[in-house]
Amino acid sequence: MKWFAIAVIAASLLLPPFLAGDFYINLASQILIAAIFALSLNLLVGFGGMTSLGHASYLGVAAYISALLTSRYGLGHGSAAVVSIAGTVAMAAIFGVIALRATGLGFLMITLALSQVLWGLAYRMSNVTNGDNGIAGLTRPAPFGISINSPASFYWFVLIVAAFAFLMMAIFVSSAFGSSLKGVRDQPRRMAALGFNPWLIRWITFIYAGFWGGVSGLLYVYYHKYIHPTSLSTTSSAEALLGVIAGGSGTMGGPVVGAAVVLLIKNYASAYVERWNMLLGLVFLFIVLVMPTGIVPGVSRLTAAIRRAPP
Amino acid sequence: MTAAASNLALEVINLKKAFGGLAVTQDVSLAVRPGERRLIIGPNGAGKTTLFNQISGDLRPNSGLIRLFGFDITQLPPYRRAHAGLSRTYQIITLFATDTLEHNVALGLLGLRSSRWQMWRPMSLYSDLAAEARRALDAVGLLHLAAHPISDIAYGERRRVELAVALAQKPRVLLLDEPLAGLSNTERSTVKSLIASIPRETTVIMIEHDMDTALDLAETVTLLNYGRVIVDGGRDAVIADELTREVYLGT
Amino acid sequence: MQFWIIQGLNSLSLGGLLFLLSSGFSLIFGLMRLANLTHGAFFMLGTYFAASAMRSYEGLDIWVTAIGAGVMVAAIGGLFERLVLSRLRANPLGQVLVTLGMSFIISDACLVLWGGDSIPVPTPQNLQAPTRFFGFVFPTYRLVLVGCAVAAAIVLYFLLERTRLGAMIRAGVDDSQMARAVGIPVSNLSTIVFCLGAGIAGAGGVLGGPILSAYPGLDADMLPLALIVVILGGIGSLLGAFVGSFIIGFIYTFGTALFPELAYIILFLPMIFVIAFRPQGLFGRVGA
Numbered sequence: 088m089k090w091f092a093i094a095v096i097a098a099s100l101l102l103p104p105f106l107a108g109d110f111y112i113n114l115a116s117q118i119l120i121a122a123i124f125a126l127s128l129n130l131l132v133g134f135g136g137m138t139s140l141g142h143a144s145y146l147g148v149a150a151y152i153s154a155l156l157t158s159r160y161g162l163g164h165g166s167a168a169v170v171s172i173a174g175t176v177a178m179a180a181i182f183g184v185i186a187l188r189a190t191g192l193g194f195l196m197i198t199l200a201l202s203q204v205l206w207g208l209a210y211r212m213s214n215v216t217n218g219d220n221g222i223a224g225l226t227r228p229a230p231f232g233i234s235i236n237s238p239a240s241f242y243w244f245v246l247i248v249a250a251f252a253f254l255m256m257a258i259f260v261s262s263a264f265g266s267s268l269k270g271v272r273d274q275p276r277r278m279a280a281l282g283f284n285p286w287l288i289r290w291i292t293f294i295y296a297g298f299w300g301g302v303s304g305l306l307y308v309y310y311h312k313y314i315h316p317t318s319l320s321t322t323s324s325a326e327a328l329l330g331v332i333a334g335g336s337g338t339m340g341g342p343v344v345g346a347a348v349v350l351l352i353k354n355y356a357s358a359y360v361e362r363w364n365m366l367l368g369l370v371f372l373f374i375v376l377v378m379p380t381g382i383v384p385g386v387s388r389l390t391a392a393i394r395r396a397p398p
Numbered sequence: 399m400t401a402a403a404s405n406l407a408l409e410v411i412n413l414k415k416a417f418g419g420l421a422v423t424q425d426v427s428l429a430v431r432p433g434e435r436r437l438i439i440g441p442n443g444a445g446k447t448t449l450f451n452q453i454s455g456d457l458r459p460n461s462g463l464i465r466l467f468g469f470d471i472t473q474l475p476p477y478r479r480a481h482a483g484l485s486r487t488y489q490i491i492t493l494f495a496t497d498t499l500e501h502n503v504a505l506g507l508l509g510l511r512s513s514r515w516q517m518w519r520p521m522s523l524y525s526d527l528a529a530e531a532r533r534a535l536d537a538v539g540l541l542h543l544a545a546h547p548i549s550d551i552a553y554g555e556r557r558r559v560e561l562a563v564a565l566a567q568k569p570r571v572l573l574l575d576e577p578l579a580g581l582s583n584t585e586r587s588t589v590k591s592l593i594a595s596i597p598r599e600t601t602v603i604m605i606e607h608d609m610d611t612a613l614d615l616a617e618t619v620t621l622l623n624y625g626r627v628i629v630d631g632g633r634d635a636v637i638a639d640e641l642t643r644e645v646y647l648g649t
Numbered sequence: 650m651q652f653w654i655i656q657g658l659n660s661l662s663l664g665g666l667l668f669l670l671s672s673g674f675s676l677i678f679g680l681m682r683l684a685n686l687t688h689g690a691f692f693m694l695g696t697y698f699a700a701s702a703m704r705s706y707e708g709l710d711i712w713v714t715a716i717g718a719g720v721m722v723a724a725i726g727g728l729f730e731r732l733v734l735s736r737l738r739a740n741p742l743g744q745v746l747v748t749l750g751m752s753f754i755i756s757d758a759c760l761v762l763w764g765g766d767s768i769p770v771p772t773p774q775n776l777q778a779p780t781r782f783f784g785f786v787f788p789t790y791r792l793v794l795v796g797c798a799v800a801a802a803i804v805l806y807f808l809l810e811r812t813r814l815g816a817m818i819r820a821g822v823d824d825s826q827m828a829r830a831v832g833i834p835v836s837n838l839s840t841i842v843f844c845l846g847a848g849i850a851g852a853g854g855v856l857g858g859p860i861l862s863a864y865p866g867l868d869a870d871m872l873p874l875a876l877i878v879v880i881l882g883g884i885g886s887l888l889g890a891f892v893g894s895f896i897i898g899f900i901y902t903f904g905t906a907l908f909p910e911l912a913y914i915i916l917f918l919p920m921i922f923v924i925a926f927r928p929q930g931l932f933g934r935v936g937a
Binding site for chain 1: 678682683684686733736737740741742743745746747749750751752753754756757758760761869872873876877879880909910911912913914916917920921924925928
């Protein structure tokens, strides 16, 4: 059963460039990018117990730094990427110190407020960020001299990065540090009494989540070749949070499924339904009320029940 | 009771704590020698758990000093006290319900090791950690349940796991907060014999609210009431003391 | 000099508006431990309502409109609380998410009903003439707005401190478990407080209309300000919301006037300061 599932997943990841048209290959790329973003958020939400409504900050900041360095200052993509990620990580470290002064709802409000500040800056500092016009005409890098401008080549690039990201985050979560993170999520007082430093564990996780958020931001700006303040908005953070919760936080598969679902609805629904945000809001309500633990745990419960049922 | 200060396992000096107008710890002083078995008793609301919370660092006293083997820990956060050799169990069980017994104990072991910062190796690969966790479970008679989640096992067994987790760290001072609470008679004698078999390298300080249950485990007894030390000394002396009868007959 | 006076008055009127916005938010957070992310949308509903109503009916009194909008938004809030929020008492994260979802629904509904253009709200005719004072000219409406905020603060103060309902609310804010134990119907109180908060926000939206205009995204502009006010002033504290609103009003107005590009950072600074040195806010009693 397990091998079948793995085979299906492998097939759905490897086949698109061979079988599907450009539109679907691009969609698949977008799904993978959203998946990395959702997985990075889930490190905080699901495994760390810290619900953030400002994760888009890391995606947006990395994207903007890369966009500015390459288009305005003529930096090569390699160096631009390094500076973007370094800047994003530094910002995550600072934001983490501020946000971790609180927990629970206070933490949520602070992350929301911080990301709104960034959004406001991106919007208003037009001479730097071009404000509401965004920064267009960007280029994609050519890793090892290989062009990734075609949908298929870009897809392979994203797939490799996504696989690596998934692997790294999966190891992180199952490592000793990951276990201590989950422990701090569930029983912070007990963990402190056992010798763990809850604040430091949370802060490091916050930074690591910001790192992968930044990576997804780079992929995002490479894909779109354009960046706009909306990518930093609360809506962007909220879509990621919806994906994580809809798919099932606290698992590795959940955020991937959730991000895919959100993206697919966004792409298809917007063809039929003009007001995409309203639909998103209704989906939020539905999922929270009806399926609070998410799709992946729900489905695995269902398959377990089916397997247990007498033939 | 005068002893050379640095020879004491745990020293509490003039501890005071008040919540607004309510004084919960009033000038409490304790001197516990290494290897001692101390029982802290007192009626409900006497401030026993509050005292423990200040010793473990969950609560900050308003004034006073706490020393662990001569080392001033009054300003240290809880996790640093663990590294200094302090361990505790709780009145309310705070284990990780969805994790296995083995994982719970392994976490306890991890808390003092530098490997707790490792992010690039799955924890399941730490075979020595798992082996030591199983040994700790065996010592409390729960090895056969090692792979079960905590939510599966009985209350008395969970108390034993709490003990295993605390003992796994080989603490120098162990604080047991009502370790026998809510146990049936058979469970109670199991846990009592476990406590009795704790090696002398660990100093044990226990809270019990019911005087009779843990008396035979104690060598010295401290009686608290309204946040104050009323009587303090050898077990038999405290039992015989007038003041002890007053406090307990009065409730 | 004129510049400083005008900006000072603008600060006061913005502060007043922020109080109308954030007092409800603070109450809801204090009693229900809920960060109501729909609050900006409630405010915006009031503004759109005013824009529609006052342009359709010439000379419609702004006070009537404010009360009407307040009641309407309170009703919407009450329905939402009863049907959705009350089912999620055990799931605080879920509560926050549905308020976010609700804000999306409301803001898109406004787009559908009123379109994407900014709709100005007319200043009431009897308040259009400027006030002259010591040789300076003040827009009258802005002065009135400050008066409204003060009046609202006084009414809320009396409600909370001098009525039985207020006592029950305060008990619920301090310790909801204990309050339940002594028979205070915390669940019904939650509905009442949510309606009250939403209603004040809706009324505030109407009163803010002449200054802000109704436009898509008004909710997203107002919500972070409410958050910052409450973080600064302290959760569950009316005095905190009052003082915090005016502090933020001043900082935002002067900041935008003097350093337009950095206005958000300037807002940011008191928030960091508060979080670093006094996480419970200036007057907060309840921890975040």
